[in-house]
Amino acid sequence: MYEGMGEALVFLANPLNLAWIGLGTLLGLIAGTLPGVSGVSMMALLLPFTFGMPPETSVLMLIGIYAASTYSSSTGGILYNIPGGAAGVPTTVEGYKLALKGRAGEALTTDIYASFIGSVIGFVGAVILTPIFIVLATQFGTAERGLFALLALVLVGTGALSRADPLRGLLAIGIGLLVGTVGMQPNTGFVRFVKDIPQLWDGFHLVWIIVGLYAVPQIFRLASLEKYFEAVRGLDLHYGFGVEFRRFLGLLRRHWGLFLKTGILGTCIGAIPGLGTVAASWLGYQEAYRSSKTKEEFGNGSIEGVAGAETANNAAVPTTIVPLLALGIPGSAASALILGAFLLAGIQPGPQMMEVNPGKVWTILLGLFVTGAFFVAFGLPFHRIAVYVTKVRPAYLIPAIVAFSAIGTFLATGFELGIYIALAIGLAAVVLERLHLPVANVLLGAILGPTIEKELLLAYNIGGFSRFLQPSALALLLLTLFFLVWGLYRNLLPGLGALRVAKGRAA
Amino acid sequence: MRASPGNDTVLGLLALALGGWVALETAGYSQMAGGFPYALAVYLIIPLGVLILARGLARLRFEPRAAETSADAETQMVRFTPITIAVIVVVCLGTLGIGLIGFVPAMAALALATGVVFRARWWVVAIYTAGLAAALASFLAFFNVQMPQGALF
Numbered sequence: 001m002y003e004g005m006g007e008a009l010v011f012l013a014n015p016l017n018l019a020w021i022g023l024g025t026l027l028g029l030i031a032g033t034l035p036g037v038s039g040v041s042m043m044a045l046l047l048p049f050t051f052g053m054p055p056e057t058s059v060l061m062l063i064g065i066y067a068a069s070t071y072s073s074s075t076g077g078i079l080y081n082i083p084g085g086a087a088g089v090p091t092t093v094e095g096y097k098l099a100l101k102g103r104a105g106e107a108l109t110t111d112i113y114a115s116f117i118g119s120v121i122g123f124v125g126a127v128i129l130t131p132i133f134i135v136l137a138t139q140f141g142t143a144e145r146g147l148f149a150l151l152a153l154v155l156v157g158t159g160a161l162s163r164a165d166p167l168r169g170l171l172a173i174g175i176g177l178l179v180g181t182v183g184m185q186p187n188t189g190f191v192r193f194v195k196d197i198p199q200l201w202d203g204f205h206l207v208w209i210i211v212g213l214y215a216v217p218q219i220f221r222l223a224s225l226e227k228y229f230e231a232v233r234g235l236d237l238h239y240g241f242g243v244e245f246r247r248f249l250g251l252l253r254r255h256w257g258l259f260l261k262t263g264i265l266g267t268c269i270g271a272i273p274g275l276g277t278v279a280a281s282w283l284g285y286q287e288a289y290r291s292s293k294t295k296e297e298f299g300n301g302s303i304e305g306v307a308g309a310e311t312a313n314n315a316a317v318p319t320t321i322v323p324l325l326a327l328g329i330p331g332s333a334a335s336a337l338i339l340g341a342f343l344l345a346g347i348q349p350g351p352q353m354m355e356v357n358p359g360k361v362w363t364i365l366l367g368l369f370v371t372g373a374f375f376v377a378f379g380l381p382f383h384r385i386a387v388y389v390t391k392v393r394p395a396y397l398i399p400a401i402v403a404f405s406a407i408g409t410f411l412a413t414g415f416e417l418g419i420y421i422a423l424a425i426g427l428a429a430v431v432l433e434r435l436h437l438p439v440a441n442v443l444l445g446a447i448l449g450p451t452i453e454k455e456l457l458l459a460y461n462i463g464g465f466s467r468f469l470q471p472s473a474l475a476l477l478l479l480t481l482f483f484l485v486w487g488l489y490r491n492l493l494p495g496l497g498a499l500r501v502a503k504g505r506a507a
Numbered sequence: 508m509r510a511s512p513g514n515d516t517v518l519g520l521l522a523l524a525l526g527g528w529v530a531l532e533t534a535g536y537s538q539m540a541g542g543f544p545y546a547l548a549v550y551l552i553i554p555l556g557v558l559i560l561a562r563g564l565a566r567l568r569f570e571p572r573a574a575e576t577s578a579d580a581e582t583q584m585v586r587f588t589p590i591t592i593a594v595i596v597v598v599c600l601g602t603l604g605i606g607l608i609g610f611v612p613a614m615a616a617l618a619l620a621t622g623v624v625f626r627a628r629w630w631v632v633a634i635y636t637a638g639l640a641a642a643l644a645s646f647l648a649f650f651n652v653q654m655p656q657g658a659l660f
Binding site for chain 1: 510514517518521522525529532533536537539540541543544547548551552555556558559562584585586587588590591594595598599601602603605606610614617618621622624625627632635636639643646647652654
């Protein structure tokens with residue numbers, strides 16, 4: 001199980017590979033700090049350029065972006081009340097209030113060290129969980145692989161474990177699954193929807209979908225955020241690193257249990273498809289509130305709230321990759337992009353990867369620790385640069401993003417058509433976002449759809465319906481049905497009740 | 508931020524249109540080839556469209572109108588201001604221009620037009636456009652990327 005670890009250490013000791021991880025970390029810090037630019041958007045923008053890189057390098061660079069942007073999504077929140085992403089919202093609630101009280105330095109320092117502690121706990125969790133998941137996954141056949149992917153989609157779509165609108169979530173999954181059916185049917189070779197366009201017989205390329213769903217809407221989001229950029233110009237920030245570090249050590253001594261609990265909580269949440277950093281962040285914040293002796297500070301600037309939310313959401317980052325490495329099934333938009341990097345390098349992650357390429361698996365797992373160390377090293381000085389980052393006007397960012405999105409999309413396949421398809425998908429994504437449809441679900445549906453169709457049809461052709469009645473397949477099928485019914489029941493019933501009350505009032 | 512009843516209604520109608528089109532398109536395919544998209548349309552997209560539309564109509568009828576917004580939601584979502592719409596038009600024309608006038612000229616025109624939309628200082632826009640064009644041309648030449656219609660014209 002531990003073979004390949006030496007190879008991984010040699011890979012990570014190479015300065016060039018460290019430089020790529022460092023670059024990813026820096027870009028992630030910038031993406032998380034700029035309002036409207038998320039880490040996933042930055043990953044989408046850079047994914048096509050990873051073509052030709054060793055897969056470990058490209059994956060670690062993307063993980064560097066993801067980890068650093070998850071951490072820095074709260075930097076903007078603390079400084080000017082605009083989180084760089086949804087995972088930074090709980091920290092923003094408390095951090096901005098602390099900044100208003102002149103405790104910005106304390107909030108930012110707690111944010112970064114709590115994030116590091118979270119990422120270390122998450123790293124340990126990923127190292128423990130990945131081999132266990134891989135051993136379990138080797139028992140899976142075609143039916144189980146297809147059904148596990150279906151279960152992941154149901155968890156994501158129904159919001160069974162969160163509070164998302166299940167109708168919208170499932171509709172977005174359905175649209176994604178339809179996007180995945182364009183082109184050749186995997187079992188028969190029959191071309192669907194696009195018989196007259198040979199360039200599309202292999203379906204929509206993953207890069208077109210990713211750039212369309214994440215990079216293109218970001219261009220228009222920047223255009224609609226001009227007033228935010230104007231509002232934050234002129235901020236200044238100076239505090240002593242040493243003084244704040246000592247203050248943080250005091251916090252760690254008093255609340256080490258909170259760091260440990262929220263770290264473990266985040267680690268477990270990250271490994272479950274459909275949850276991820278946003279859910280981890282809120283649950284960590286909730287746990288900090290529950291265990292706090294100074295509950296009255298929550299909502300008015302609580303340092304414990306910042307610590308709980310940040311430890312949990314950064315602990316979830318390393319473990320989001322666990323289902324991907326072990327089963328080849330991404331459970332979130334970020335891990336779907338990391339899957340894209342693997343596929344561009346010609347590698348299909350999954351249980352066989354540990355047998356064929358154990359060095360690659362360990363490189364990625366150990367690299368998770370390196371990304372954590374990097375964002376602490378860069379994050380402290382970056383706080384001061386963050387103020388200048390927001391001074392870059394959208395007028396200059398937009399043309400550069402369009403140009404690099406177009407080059408990246410073209411590089412993926414060499415078809416000019418791909419650029420226009422990415423633009424069309426992007427415009428559709430803007431409309432879907434305005435209608436509150438989660439585009440991450442569309443991406444997961446598009447990625448997992450072909451797997452589900454191929455594996456389930458193959459399983460049916462081999463063993464008929466009885467193949468799905470074998471214990472492991474039946475258990476997955478029952479779990480899927482349970483989460484589908486539970487998610488719908490839990491999220492729709494309160495809405496129906498509220499409607500009945502409103503109807504009564506109207507009458 | 509919770510979606511408005513109007514959003515529900517429009518989304519429900521769009522889902523019905525999409526599901527109906529896919530069902531009609533795939534009805535003629537063989538069962539093995541068309542079964543999956545047909546089932547998706549008939550058993551998932553259309554029923555969800557009906558439910559979302561019904562919820563939207565019910566909320567339009569019974570729920571009081573309320574303006575719900577938050578800074579968080581606004582940073583996550585495109586808002587259709589005059590500037591945003593102008594940028595969407597400029598980006599679409601710039602991207603379509605790649606096939607007509609070449610990659611670097613199309614992106615330079617896009618940079619100029621974006622500067623005009625945001626009313627940036629003319630000399631900054633001129634320097635930025637020239638810099639971007641030079642950077643893109645160097646990038647394409649260095650990595651030997653043959654863009655459609657050639658890198659320039």
